[in-house]
Amino acid sequence: MKNELNIRPATEADTATILGFIRKMAEYEKLTHQVDTDEPSLRQALFVDHQAEVVLAEVAGKPVGMALFFHNFSTFKGRHGLYLEDLFVDREHRGKGYGKALLLHLVGIAKKRGCRRMEWVALDWNTPAIDFYKSLGAEAHPEWILFRLDETKIDSLSR
Numbered sequence: 001m002k003n004e005l006n007i008r009p010a011t012e013a014d015t016a017t018i019l020g021f022i023r024k025m026a027e028y029e030k031l032t033h034q035v036d037t038d039e040p041s042l043r044q045a046l047f048v049d050h051q052a053e054v055v056l057a058e059v060a061g062k063p064v065g066m067a068l069f070f071h072n073f074s075t076f077k078g079r080h081g082l083y084l085e086d087l088f089v090d091r092e093h094r095g096k097g098y099g100k101a102l103l104l105h106l107v108g109i110a111k112k113r114g115c116r117r118m119e120w121v122a123l124d125w126n127t128p129a130i131d132f133y134k135s136l137g138a139e140a141h142p143e144w145i146l147f148r149l150d151e152t153k154i155d156s157l158s159r
Contacts, residue, residue, distance in 0.1 A: 003059055005098055007105045010054035010066070012047040015039050018054055021066045025088040029123060052085065055105060057098050065089035067102045069109075077116040082106060084120035099132065121146060 010018060019042055026032045045051045057065040065088055072083045084106060089099045110118045122129045130140070149157065 005064075005101055006058045007055050007102060008058065010046070010056050012043060014054070014056060014063075015043045015046070017056065017063050018042060018046070018066060018068070021063075021088050021090075022086070024090065025086060028088075028091075029126075055102065057089065057102050059093070059098075064093040065098050065102055067106055069106055071113075071115070072119070074116060079114065079116040081117040081119060082110040082113070082115045084118065087120070100136070103136065 016039055019037070019039055022037070022042075023032070023035060026035045046054060052068055052070040054066055054068045056063050057067075066086070067084060067088075068086045069082055069084045071080045073080050084103075087099060087102055089102070107118065120133075122133060124130075134140070
């Protein structure tokens with residue numbers, strides 16, 4: 001089928017596409033001021049240092065979405081898990097099942113790699129994402145609060 005969805009691992013040649021999705025996602029989340037990467041940095045992190053992986057969703061050979069993920073580790077489970085950092089589908093392609101297909105593709109990767117769990121976060125105002133995740137059986141864990149040290153705080157604490 002011409003409009004069939006294809007999900008494939010990203011390659012180094014996809015770096016500009018991935019950065020484009022990151023920028024669109026930041027715009028949607030009203031966080032463009034926080035995007036502090038460029039193609040060379042992203043290429044290095046993803047395809048040289050292998051700090052994370054990306055799969056792209058394509059329709060008729062055109063990228064319509066992506067998922068960026070990496071492995072984490074659970075001391076309680078004693079095994080690695082899969083952490084979904086970002087899931088994004090272009091606005092004009094939402095509601096067609098592409099986001100669900102990307103997420104289920106990652107579930108398959110997690111299963112194949114022996115992950116004991118899969119985790120991600122959603123912005124508390126992003127009701128469409130929260131409803132989507134809950135519709136798949138994912139559970140929010142309100143007893144856990146996300147903490148973060150940014151680069152400035154890391155620098156000041158490491159002195």
